[in-house]
Amino acid sequence: MNKFVINLLDLVQDHFNEEEVKTLCFKLDVDYDSLVGNGKEGKIRELIHLFDKKRKIEVLIQEIIKSIPEIDPEIEKLREQISNESSKKYYHLEDNKFSEDIQGPMPSSANVANVLFISANPLLNLEIKKEYDIIKSRISESSNSDKIRLVAAHDLKDIELTNKLITCNADFIHFTGSAEDRKLILVNEKNGAGAVSFDAVTKIVEVTSRYKHIKCVFVSACNTASLAESLKSYVDCTIGVRGFISDAAAIKFAETFYTALSNGFNIVDSYALGINDLKLTHFTAVPKIVIKYRKEVNPSDLFLVNKFRNPNIG
Numbered sequence: 001m002n003k004f005v006i007n008l009l010d011l012v013q014d015h016f017n018e019e020e021v022k023t024l025c026f027k028l029d030v031d032y033d034s035l036v037g038n039g040k041e042g043k044i045r046e047l048i049h050l051f052d053k054k055r056k057i058e059v060l061i062q063e064i065i066k067s068i069p070e071i072d073p074e075i076e077k078l079r080e081q082i083s084n085e086s087s088k089k090y091y092h093l094e095d096n097k098f099s100e101d102i103q104g105p106m107p108s109s110a111n112v113a114n115v116l117f118i119s120a121n122p123l124l125n126l127e128i129k130k131e132y133d134i135i136k137s138r139i140s141e142s143s144n145s146d147k148i149r150l151v152a153a154h155d156l157k158d159i160e161l162t163n164k165l166i167t168c169n170a171d172f173i174h175f176t177g178s179a180e181d182r183k184l185i186l187v188n189e190k191n192g193a194g195a196v197s198f199d200a201v202t203k204i205v206e207v208t209s210r211y212k213h214i215k216c217v218f219v220s221a222c223n224t225a226s227l228a229e230s231l232k233s234y235v236d237c238t239i240g241v242r243g244f245i246s247d248a249a250a251i252k253f254a255e256t257f258y259t260a261l262s263n264g265f266n267i268v269d270s271y272a273l274g275i276n277d278l279k280l281t282h283f284t285a286v287p288k289i290v291i292k293y294r295k296e297v298n299p300s301d302l303f304l305v306n307k308f309r310n311p312n313i314g
Contacts, residue, residue, distance in 0.1 A: 004124050005052050007078050008061070012044050015068050021047070027063055054222075054244060057123050058180055058193050076192055113304050115139070116170035117152045118161075120177040120186040122193040127247045128154070131176055131220070134255045142262035144305040158186040158194035161201070165208050172304060176220040176250070184221070198227045202234075209234040215302060216267060218257075220250050225290045232292040236302055237267050245287035252281055253289060267291075267302040 016024065018040045025032040030047060037046040051060040065072045117135065119128045132152060139148050153164055165173070178185040184201060188194030205217065214235040219227055221241060228240030241250075253274040260270035271291050278286045293299045 004078065005048055005057070008057075008075070009041075009045055009048055011071060011074055011078070012048070012064060013041055015071050016040075016044070018043075020067065024063060024067055027067075028060065052125055056180060057125060058178070058185060061193075076190060111147065113144075113148045113172070114168070114170045115148060115150045115172040115174060115304075116164075116168050117150060118156050118164070118173065118175045118177075119152070119154050120156055120184075122155075122185065122187050122191065123178075126177065127251065128176055131247075131251045131254055134251060135174075135258045138255055138259040139262045142259070144262055144264060147305045148262055155187050155191075158188055158196050161186060161196055162204050165204050169212065170214065172216045172218065173214060174218045174220065174254075176254075179219070179221040179224050179227070182223075182226065184219075184224075184227075198230065201227060202230045205231055206234045215304070220245075220254060225288070228290055228292050232294055234294075236294050236297045237299065238292045239271070240290055240292075242288035242290055245289070249278055249287050253278055253287075261304040264303065264305060266300055267304075268299045 012021075021040055021043055022032045025035070025043075025047060028047075028051075030050065032043060035043045035046040035050070037043045048057070048060065051057050061075060065075065117132055119132065121128045132154075136150055139145060139150055142148070151168070151170075153160075156164060175184065179198075180195075182198045183195040184198070186194045186196055205214070208214075216237040216239065217228075217231050217235050218239040219241070220239075222244050223242075224240035225242035226240070228238040231238040256277040257270050257274040260273050261267070265273070268291075271289075275286070275289065293302075
């Protein structure tokens, strides 16, 4: 468990008695007796672990606050403290190229494909840095590394999303993080969890698509299939997830998908190889990653960079 979740356990332990924990479970449609922990602390620990594993920790937090409103300031203080500690570790890497990627301009050029990597992890429960590093590595090792620019916008605030999509010249937009109740989880002004509704995201993309050609929006987060469906009218291709996806599965799919894309494979085949790799890796439950296309486009003609040509095929 990450530091935020561990401290959340202590907060709930201090503020809830056993009957209140049972009521909390009832409101969350969780069978208290089925939680494997022993005693109040064990039950709280397993309840938090359950929601953290499902990437729905924010749902639990909101129910906790409804039950005991006075705990809200303590949770916000904890979020801010953890976020400040994380930012010091996250951005000061040995490789200065990481910060250059974040700050560097995104040139508009027919010879360069721009990939905008947006992430948000206010609860520090996702392996976002690992996913970013793998994607960056696969692109840099590809045969088209000089034709692809990866630009990162980490810990993007909810109030900055519109400006980021207006000002970028991205061919591909990749979001990794969480989604709950038809909302993308971004970062609020207090460095806690902020939210932007799927409808609001769709409107931003709808308007910006009148001025920019976006080839693909890839939303690597649980429960985002409906967002992919609504976005497909405004971009060539969208990718989302129906139901749950683990960090490991999300990272593995992204690794194969971008390896193929950056080496000149089209989106259709890159997606197919990503799904196949999840099966080869023996995930117990292959997540339902869905891909949608705008009806006017031929999916086989969608490439990130110049298409791969096999010299052995005429």
